[in-house]
Amino acid sequence: MLVKIGERILLGRNFDWEPMFLTRHPLIVEYRPEGRLAVTSFGFVGVPGVIQGVNSAGLALTTNIAFRLYRDTDANNGPSIVLKNRAVLERASSLDAAERLYRAQPTDEAGWMITLASAAERDGAIIELYDNQVARSGLKQGRAHIHNILFDPARLGTAALSRRNTELKMALDEYNVRREFETSRKLPAVSSVDELLGYLGDTSFYGYRDVILTNCATINNDYTINTLVFDPVRQDVYYAVAPGFSALSKIYRYEQTSRHLTLYRPAEARFDDPVRQAKMRWFDAYLNLKYCSDYAAIIRLVDLNDPQLDPVQLRYAAEAWLKAPGAGDGAAIVAALERMSQRYPRYDLPHLYRAKLLAKLGRRTEAVQALDQTLACADSSPGFRLEAQLLLTELAGPERRKRAQAAYVAAIDELARTWCIEDSYRRPYERIKAELKDN
Secondary structure, three states: OEEEEOOEEEEEEEEEOOOOOHHHOEEEEEEOOOOOOOEEEEEEOOOOOOOOEEEOOOEEEEEEEEEEEEOOOOOOOOOOHHHHHHHHHHHOOOHHHHHHHHHHOOOOOEEEEEEEEEOOOOEEEEEEEEOOEEEEEEOEOOEEOOOOOOOOHHHHOOOHHHHHHOEHHHHHOHHHHHHHHHHHHHHHHOOOHHHHHHHHOOOOOOOOOOOOOOOOOOOOOOOEEEEEEEEOOOOEEEEEEOOOOHHHOOEEEEEOOOOEEEEEEOOOOOOOOHHHHHHHHHHHHHHHHHHOOOHHHHHHHOOOOOOOOOHHHHHHHHHHHHHOHHHOOHHHHHHHHHHHHHHOOOEHHHHHHHHHHHHHOOOHHHHHHHHHHHHHOOEOOHHHHHHHHHHHHHHOOHHHHHHHHHHHHHHHHHHOOOOEOOHHHHHHHHHHHHHHHHO
């Protein structure tokens, strides 16, 4: 995110990625190519080029990937974004120069969002790249931000690119929707480096104080491995690396002129909280099992009777069981989800996953009741609501089913005005629409 404060422009970011890998080997590298601008990269061992960095002219950048967007065609044969970023920082001293360099070469296969801050111009910009389409946006009232929604109409002022490219799941997913909600409330009040670091450390999740793991659904979360604030006018970078919740960990200040890294702020007490640290060790174990597709072990890892269990931990158990029903006791997971929904009655996730398991177990009436509870929740995400609507078209009785079908079709019709409807939503939409027409 970009924040303009008087004659300064700040660029802050939380880098969310699997904590089990990159955080063990952070790396600050200075490139000093002959005849070009010097570049300081804040990256990781094994990752070439620049994910995030700043040059000697005071141009800083960070990189966000647009998940799920990947188009491998002959036209998308440009250099990898990390190499392109380094080339931009070695050559550009202004936002316009950076934009020209990004436009000068083809895109690579993925979608990317580059946030730039210029010390010389006291200004910033966001450049978005995908499938040889490029869009640039600037600050509004001294602020700008991105999460993982490429070509967001709220940022660009038009849905022309999002309708063609941006998949519905990314636009509706809980982790994007929740972070967007918190950002819209809190970023406008930021007016200093410390306040920006405070914003980046925010772990608010529907106001639930006891929830720690959220599957990336808070500004600072279980996947947040690196926190940075670039202050290019003063040539300072504030830097933290940790295996999750990095914005709560030790913050260091890197001085570009002296190349010194000194402690700026100790870790917050809540970072070292034993419960949080235990949850992060649990999360690391879960990720190892997830990448091995060991669903039975994931189910065993989740202690269904743990009173401090987070909702998303039950989600992981439910998803594992749905992929491998023979790997565990589905009824026991349903019972745990019921208890969780009583702890968080306004939150839709426990109700939705209980409905999914009940449907798989053949308990259709109970599944429909759970879906009704999902749709009645105040703390909900549009992605979960759409899932519930679609499940009702399959599970409800005849009259209710028709109403659910009509609601799903109407929802997709409206969403298609803004977003690209991928096959997982489009195929049932087309089937349901044809069925409604025949009837």
